[in-house]
Amino acid sequence: MTVGELSRRTGVPIKTLRQYTDSGLIYTIGRSAANYRLFGADALWCVHLIGQLRSLGLTVAEIRELTGTADPIGPRLAWLLQRSRQRLSARIDELHQTLRRIDEFEDAHRTELAGRGGVCWPGDPRCVAHA
Structure with missing residues (x-):
């Protein structure tokens, strides 16, 4: 799915999704022939989880900390x-x-x-x- 479709399906603005992608919280599965970012179904889960963590008061930087450790x-x-x-x-x-x-x-x-x-x-x- 494109970033627009991901936005429609999650209710998260495109700009925010791009920020999540740029910061490594959501991964693309590549780009379309028109050079649009493409996302798999797991991106829906990631956006939902990020939303849950944000609703608990965590910052994007703190969420990124969680993903950066083994x-x-x-x-x-x-x-x-x-x-x-x-x-x-x-x-x-x-x-x-x-x-x-x-x-x-x-x-x-x-x-x-x-x-x-x-x-x-x-x-x-x-x-x-x-x-």
């Missing part, structure tokens, strides 16, 4: 999943901090946000400072 994949994948979990936990913490800042801002500016006064930003010439 060692058993299980322990390495477990470590990468733990690293993904740590990244996600840190991101969740950052988002919770952002929510707290929103709460604090809303509390401090409740009147202005309700439309009963203008929000004044320091240095804004359009704004008359509150007394």
